Amino acid sequence: MNTIPNPEQPLRIGTRGSVLALAQAHETRDRLMAAHGLPEDAFRIVPIKTTGDRVQDRALREIGGKGLFTREIEDALLDQVIDIAVHSMKDMPVLQPDDLVIDCYLPREDVRDAFVSLTCGAIDELPQGAVVGSSSLRRRAQVAHRRPDIHLVEFRGNVQTRLLKLRDGVAQATFLAMAGLNRLGMDEIAMNPVSVDVMLPAVAQGAIGVERRKDDERVAGMLAAIHDTQTGLQLAAERAYLSRLDGSCETPIAGLAELSGDMLWLRGQIIRPDGSEAIAGERRGPVSDGAAMGRDLADELLSQASADFFAEAG
Numbered sequence: 001m002n003t004i005p006n007p008e009q010p011l012r013i014g015t016r017g018s019v020l021a022l023a024q025a026h027e028t029r030d031r032l033m034a035a036h037g038l039p040e041d042a043f044r045i046v047p048i049k050t051t052g053d054r055v056q057d058r059a060l061r062e063i064g065g066k067g068l069f070t071r072e073i074e075d076a077l078l079d080q081v082i083d084i085a086v087h088s089m090k091d092m093p094v095l096q097p098d099d100l101v102i103d104c105y106l107p108r109e110d111v112r113d114a115f116v117s118l119t120c121g122a123i124d125e126l127p128q129g130a131v132v133g134s135s136s137l138r139r140r141a142q143v144a145h146r147r148p149d150i151h152l153v154e155f156r157g158n159v160q161t162r163l164l165k166l167r168d169g170v171a172q173a174t175f176l177a178m179a180g181l182n183r184l185g186m187d188e189i190a191m192n193p194v195s196v197d198v199m200l201p202a203v204a205q206g207a208i209g210v211e212r213r214k215d216d217e218r219v220a221g222m223l224a225a226i227h228d229t230q231t232g233l234q235l236a237a238e239r240a241y242l243s244r245l246d247g248s249c250e251t252p253i254a255g256l257a258e259l260s261g262d263m264l265w266l267r268g269q270i271i272r273p274d275g276s277e278a279i280a281g282e283r284r285g286p287v288s289d290g291a292a293m294g295r296d297l298a299d300e301l302l303s304q305a306s307a308d309f310f311a312e313a314g
């Protein structure tokens, strides 16, 4: 199949329809336009509704976790309805369908979480017994671990919805990824970045990956021009770490790889869902060993966890 993009046969970019997802698709398109000197109409952005977008009334983990935002989009790729798919790598399962591959990552955004509050500057400044809204298993467990006095409530919806909830006093604070706020140009809201030493981010937070059909060499060549090698190396380590933990448990998992020259520093943390215990570890080594370091670190954390570690709190 000839996939040279031209106005008659534009490259079809599949994405979720959320404002953030569309911003990410546009960033991908803009990078492809610049890298290949192509006009805007050589591309078509195709929004696709996923199960995760349809279900707004329940915590996502109740209906199946990772994969909820990607299945319909991967089906569209396999059915050749789209040519590439743009994803928040944080929401991606560690394994892709046989005929698909992700080997293109855009330069990573800020990996940190943002503490968002109209009354307070940081988690440690929240008054005793304050209410924090979050539906992220990881953030909830990390908050409960650091501040057992805090009362957690479920919090979903887009940034606007969450800010309205804060204004209505439903909670005094919430957390969002800095990456999303930056990509939406919403860095002026009442928020402060949280150091990764205080709250280790989710694996792949801030990273955008572009998925394609394995046998589509034309697209592979186009994507190679916008691939960010450093992000790719970070994600190789982080996703190897996650793959070792993911299949074995439904637990809050955090992980971050940082590069310094040819060296990679990988940190990981697993937290009991009720926050009563956290296990952390790290590895430093040559970046070429990233995936092995990831698996190793995961095994170390698992070996320290007691049998009931991953049991959901009552």
Ligand SMILES: NCc1[nH]cc(CCC(=O)O)c1CC(=O)O
Binding pocket: 088, 089, 090, 091, 175, 176, 177, 178, 179, 180, 204, 205, 206, 207, 208
């Ligand atoms: N789970 C939802 C999700 N997936 C990716 C991002 C933000 C962008 C990113 O981390 O790349 C978010 C929202 C959030 O956590 O605030």
